[in-house]
Amino acid sequence: MRNVRVTALKIAGGALTALLFAASAASAQTASQNFVAAPPGATACLGCHGAGATAFPPLSRLSSDEIATAMTGFRDGTREATLMNRIAKGFTPEESKAIADWLAAQQGKKP
Ligand code: HEC
Numbered sequence: 001m002r003n004v005r006v007t008a009l010k011i012a013g014g015a016l017t018a019l020l021f022a023a024s025a026a027s028a029q030t031a032s033q034n035f036v037a038a039p040p041g042a043t044a045c046l047g048c049h050g051a052g053a054t055a056f057p058p059l060s061r062l063s064s065d066e067i068a069t070a071m072t073g074f075r076d077g078t079r080e081a082t083l084m085n086r087i088a089k090g091f092t093p094e095e096s097k098a099i100a101d102w103l104a105a106q107q108g109k110k111p
Contacts, residue, residue, distance in 0.1 A: 036105060039098040041091060048083075049103075060107050067100035068093075 048056040059067060073079025074088035075096070081088075091099065 036102060039095065039102055041095065042099040042102045045099065045103060059103055062104070064097075064100045064104035067103055068097050071096040071100065 045059065047053065049059045051058075051060070062070075070079060070084075071088045071091065072093065074081050074084040075091075075093075077085060079085075088096065
């Protein structure tokens with residue numbers, strides 16, 4: 001009987017350790033992303049616009065306002081585009097602004 005209880009405690013303790021480990025791994029990952037979690041969709045922009053993606057205009061020289069203004073133009077069709085018109089329509093103005101803020105905040109943080 002006593003052994004069963006000790007075993008149950010050990011299992012519970014193991015599960016707790018695993019949980020704590022998972023939590024600290026998750027926060028370490030957040031820290032390596034400069035503390036600011038990317039809003040939904042933002043990291044997808046970097047597939048085309050990130051460092052090393054030379055076929056597309058880099059966003060690293062643009063301010064948050066410039067990115068958000070461009071997204072508005074792409075969305076309403078006032079700015080000519082081959083791809084961005086379709087991409088921009090997938091985001092609300094609020095989502096675009098959050099993405100623009102995040103992208104602008106990444107400047108200088110990436111090698
Ligand atoms: C599939 C590749 C692709 C993805 C993904 C992509 N873009 Fe673009 N982006 C382009 C291309 C190509 C252009 C040039 C305009 C055009 O032809 O659509 C452009 C232009 C831009 C410009 C104007 C840059 C300048 O110098 O004038 C901004 C701002 C921009 N994209 C923001 C974004 C944001 C924000 C996202 C993520 C939500 C994003 N892009 C995702 C391909 C992409």
